Amino acid sequence: MLNFSYYGHSAFLLDDGKHKLLFDPFLTGNPLASVKASDVKADYILITHAHGDHIGDAPAIAKKTGAAVVAIPEVAALVKEVATNAEIYEMNVGGEITLPFGKVYMTPALHSAGVAGGCPVGFVVNVGGMNVYFAGDTGLFPYMQFLGKRVKIDVAILPIGDNYTMGVRDAAEAVNLLNARYVIPVHYNTWPVISADPEEFKKLTESKTTAKVCIVKPGEDLELTTLDGKV
Ligand code: NI
Ligand code: MN
Numbered sequence: 001m002l003n004f005s006y007y008g009h010s011a012f013l014l015d016d017g018k019h020k021l022l023f024d025p026f027l028t029g030n031p032l033a034s035v036k037a038s039d040v041k042a043d044y045i046l047i048t049h050a051h052g053d054h055i056g057d058a059p060a061i062a063k064k065t066g067a068a069v070v071a072i073p074e075v076a077a078l079v080k081e082v083a084t085n086a087e088i089y090e091m092n093v094g095g096e097i098t099l100p101f102g103k104v105y106m107t108p109a110l111h112s113a114g115v116a117g118g119c120p121v122g123f124v125v126n127v128g129g130m131n132v133y134f135a136g137d138t139g140l141f142p143y144m145q146f147l148g149k150r151v152k153i154d155v156a157i158l159p160i161g162d163n164y165t166m167g168v169r170d171a172a173e174a175v176n177l178l179n180a181r182y183v184i185p186v187h188y189n190t191w192p193v194i195s196a197d198p199e200e201f202k203k204l205t206e207s208k209t210t211a212k213v214c215i216v217k218p219g220e221d222l223e224l225t226t227l228d229g230k231v
Helices: 058-067 073-082 145-148 168-178 196-209
Strands: 003-008 012-014 020-023 044-048 068-071 087-092 096-099 102-108 121-127 130-134 155-159 182-187 222-223
Touching: 003 182, 020 121, 044 058, 058 068, 058 073, 068 073, 068 096, 073 087, 145 168, 155 168, 168 196, 182 196
Parallel strands: 020 044, 044 068, 068 087, 130 155, 155 182
Antiparallel strands: 003 012, 003 222, 012 020, 096 102, 102 121, 121 130
């Protein structure tokens, strides 16, 4: 099984029944947060970059839960300032590691890092029998076509809020390049500056591609492994 729990903005949890993978846990100060940082559970925390709306509560959660952290060295160093004993898997763009739940491949992202010397990243995670791409914050970039050829992307989790990342139109083109089967939009409507209509994204994407867009609200779960009837 593979369950997706959306916590609002770009924060979400993937749970394969044995391992809890927490992504970009910005919860404190997140107007859409559906869970408190003090209540969230995690075995691994994957962080795309050091902007506050992504690294968020990761250092505090790592300290409290003992979750292992996956990040570039510059972001990992920020975590270690708070969670001095945290187990860290440092990696960088183009690298892949194997963890007990599956593989983690670090992708480029077209954005800024939020920390000197760093770069923003995304992840393709193989977990629960599915390949899940989380783009992090990014503009549209042609390398996405390579990501879609490298492995079959079952689920793409993409920002659509515009201003700081892709908007609806470019995110729909990203789905085309990625050739993803299912898409979950994130990083929108947290604040007025990233207002976007997920229904517009769904309509446009499903008219341009064969992908199916799944709109998940903060606080909602989606059982990814049941999407196409295979449990
Ligand atoms: Ni950012
Ligand atoms: Mn962001």
